[in-house]
Amino acid sequence: MSHRHKVVALSKLVAYILRHRPDEFGLVLDKDGFIPLKELQQAITEEKEWAYVRRRDIMEVVYTDERNRFEIQDEKVRAAYGHSVAPKISYEAFSPPKILFHGTRRRSYPHILKHGLNPMGRQYVHLTTEPQLALRIGHRRDPEPVLLHIHAHRAFEDGVAFYRASPLIFLADHLPATYISGPPASSVVPEPKQASQHESATTVVDRPGSVLLDLKMQPAHRREKRKTWKERSRRHRRRKGHF
Numbered sequence: 001m002s003h004r005h006k007v008v009a010l011s012k013l014v015a016y017i018l019r020h021r022p023d024e025f026g027l028v029l030d031k032d033g034f035i036p037l038k039e040l041q042q043a044i045t046e047e048k049e050w051a052y053v054r055r056r057d058i059m060e061v062v063y064t065d066e067r068n069r070f071e072i073q074d075e076k077v078r079a080a081y082g083h084s085v086a087p088k089i090s091y092e093a094f095s096p097p098k099i100l101f102h103g104t105r106r107r108s109y110p111h112i113l114k115h116g117l118n119p120m121g122r123q124y125v126h127l128t129t130e131p132q133l134a135l136r137i138g139h140r141r142d143p144e145p146v147l148l149h150i151h152a153h154r155a156f157e158d159g160v161a162f163y164r165a166s167p168l169i170f171l172a173d174h175l176p177a178t179y180i181s182g183p184p185a186s187s188v189v190p191e192p193k194q195a196s197q198h199e200s201a202t203t204v205v206d207r208p209g210s211v212l213l214d215l216k217m218q219p220a221h222r223r224e225k226r227k228t229w230k231e232r233s234r235r236h237r238r239r240k241g242h243f
Contacts (some may be wrong), residue, residue: 010053011061013044015069018079023166026137028126031089034076042140091124091163096152096170100127103138103145110185112148117175124163124171127152133168148182155179 001009017025018035025043027035041058044050062070062077071080102125104112117125127150128134138145155175156162163171182188 007057007060007064010044010050010057011065011069013050014040014058014061014077015079017043018070018077021166023168026126026128026133026169028124028165028169028171029078029089030076030123033078033089034073035078036076037072038075039140040077046136046139091165091171093161094164094170096127096156096162096164097129098151098153100129100150100152100170101131101134102127102148102150103134103136104148105138105142106144106146106188107142109146109182109188112180113177113182113185116177116180117148117150117172119173124173125175127162127170127172129168129170146182146188148180150175151179151181 017027017040018029018033022029022035025046027039027043029035037055037058041053041055044053044058058077059072062072069080070077102117104117119125126137128137131147135145135147138147152162152170155172158179160175160179161173165171
């Protein structure tokens with residue numbers, strides 16, 4: 001495929017994502033219809049045939065499009081027209097299914113189990129109806145994301161607001177930990193290994209203003225470097241008077 005054909009094909013894909021089904025790629029448009037360029041590029045490269053795509057390729061699509069279908073602002077991109085979803089978006093409260101899913105980083109998991117899910121720089125917490133899509137989204141931040149099960153309908157009945165961004169994506173302002181379940185934290189983030197008694201005994205203590213202590217307390221002569229066979233032979237010749 002020629003370079004020009006690649007640009008045209010990528011342009012059609014970008015238009016499909018931004019105009020019609022961002023949710024199929026685990027993306028959510030903001031209230032003005034924009035998606036961060038970085039997130040769009042990540043989502044596209046997850047498709048095997050588009051693994052080569054970089055930010056510069058998307059920029060080429062935007063700036064060479066003869067119909068001016070796209071626009072960029074502050075490192076975000078949107079379709080300028082032709083949406084099947086409204087370019088100015090407001091999400092209304094919606095009753096969610098019984099269970100939703102969220103993929104998260106391993107290092108964040110213990111904190112989530114205690115404090116719940118927060119948007120963390122986004123407008124909403126993103127949840128999906130499909131576990132594989134949740135893992136796909138989580139994989140963008142961790143090669144082995146943790147899959148969370150969100151007891152969404154129970155949370156909704158207890159007053160937590162949910163919004164449906166698309167058939168596959170639901171949003172929430174915050175999710176308390178009581179509605180989140182997943183694997184044991186110890187299986188995700190193992191506790192640091194405790195130093196054994198033997199290791200502690202051989203530790204060298206180093207504190208500001210102090211002298212380094214060898215806690216093994218070995219005699220100095222044991223710590224001397226062993227002489228090589230050449231050195232021993234040379235020493236023997238000197239004693240015998242053979243230089």
